[in-house]
Amino acid sequence: MRPDRAMRRWWRGREYRRLLDEAASALAGSRHADAEATCARALRIAEEIYGAEDAELTGPLYALSSAQLAQGRLDEARASSTRAIAIAEAAGASADPPLPRLLEQLAAILERQGKAEDVEALFRRMLAGYERMRDPDPAQLSALLNRLGLLLGRRGARAEAAPLFQRALALREGALGARHLLVAEALYNAATFHEEDRPVAEREAMLRRALEIAEADPSVEGALLASILHNLAAAREALGDMAESAALYERALAAREALGGASHPSLRPTLVRLAQVHHAAGRVSAALPLYERALALAEAELGSDHPVTAAIKAWIDEARSRS
Template sequence: MRPDRAVRRWWRGREYRRLLDEAASALAASRHAEAEAACARAIAVAEAIYGPEDAELTGPLYALSSAQLAQGRLDEARASSARAIAIAEAAGASADPPLPRLLEQLAAILERQGKAEEVEALFRRMLAGYDRMRDPDPLELSALLNRLGLLLGRKGARAEAAPLFQRALALREGALGARHPLVAEALYNAATFLEDDRPAAERAAMLGRALDIVDDVVDVTRPGADRALVASILHNLGAAREALGDPAEAAALYERALTAREALAGGSHPSLRPTLVRLAQIHHAAGRVSAALPLYERALAIAEADLGPDHPVTAAIAAWIGEARSRS
């Protein structure tokens, strides 16, 4: 290489690194339009230095996709992500970020686009890749198993989802010990999407163990994502205890779930409605109408605001109120 060309290449490389730093700083400060502009310039420089298919481009393409995703430009983010993935697949282990992280980003974009079938196919592709690895990261793999399990469970494929949650649970216990919040999350998901033909006692035991973990490590009065998990565990354990014929314990758990959810989301959030209704129905069935009615009325106000006055759920709550009032 002629000396003048070597100098120009060195100078362009220095400019490229400066642009990468500029993009990283802008992303960290949520200046997404500024980050996108820096990424675009960095990509142009990298193409000139290394060529359009070099593994060096995966980094700025990943950052560009992140900036576009943050601005809600999903089609552009998906195109940038797809190009980074194609380059990383050809480059193999030299890609940075590595292929699993690039695929995670594409999954996030597809989820935002509401493309559930494509997300499922991508998760299966990612899982196959992890299964080919000699020593995959257990927490990354467990997170993927958890996400695929949730997707399958929500579409009704519980029999396929259940072993994924069990595998995620085993990986988290091995990596983190038996009493970590991520273990509680895996227990909660496994219990929530347990196959329909499994006994309620099995679900209750898993949820009870999850509650025991979070009671030790989560302060529901302080901010944090774990508080939502606490509220959900309490509600679902209440439902399991109710199914096992223990309405008194179920009511106590629903009361705790309401307290946790109110601390997290306030007193009129839609997430409170199911617990308000379940607790009201326990009181209603026991003849404690004066305790049931205020709960029903709160649930009705939330349903009307969230779902509208003509929704079947709103109508059902109104009917229960009418029936309760007729007995008071």
């Protein structure tokens, strides 16, 4: 290479690194438009110096996709992310960011676009990659198993989701210990998407373990604690223990109220279930105020003609007829 060309390459490389630092600072400061413009300039220099398919390009492409995603320009973010992944797959271990992080970003974009089938396919592709590794990171693998399990469980594929949660649980227990909060999360997910033909007592046991862990950890999120309490209450209700079920629903309701206030939509399912426990036991005076609160939330969230709203109205009418 001629000396003048070598010098120009050196200067361009120095400018490229400066732009990457500037883009990182802009992203950290949530100046996403500035970050995008800077990343685009850095990318053009990288293409000039290294070529259009060099592994060096994954860095600016990842940052560019991040800036576009933050601005809600999902199609552009997906294009940048897809290009980075193609380069990283060809480059192998030399890519930075590594391929798993690039795939995670694409998954986030696809989720924002509402493309559940594409997200599932991507998660399966990522899982296959982990399965080929000799010693995959247990935290990363368990997180992926958990996310795929949630996706499948919400689509009704409980039989396929359940073993994924069990694997995630085993990995987290092995890597973090039996009392870690992420173990509680895995237990909750495994219990929530429990296979329908398995005994309710198994679900209850997992939820009790999750609750013990959550109650002992001051950093637990209120939403997780409330969800564990609600689902444990439902398990006790299914097992016929109405007294403990009511007490657990009361605790779940208090936890949700502390988190989102007395009028948050998330209170509705717990209000209804607690009202039904009181209703079934003949405690109509306790059930009616809960039904009425749930009705107000349902009308505000779903409208007066929604089937859920109509069902709550019917329960209120029936309870009033017995009072």
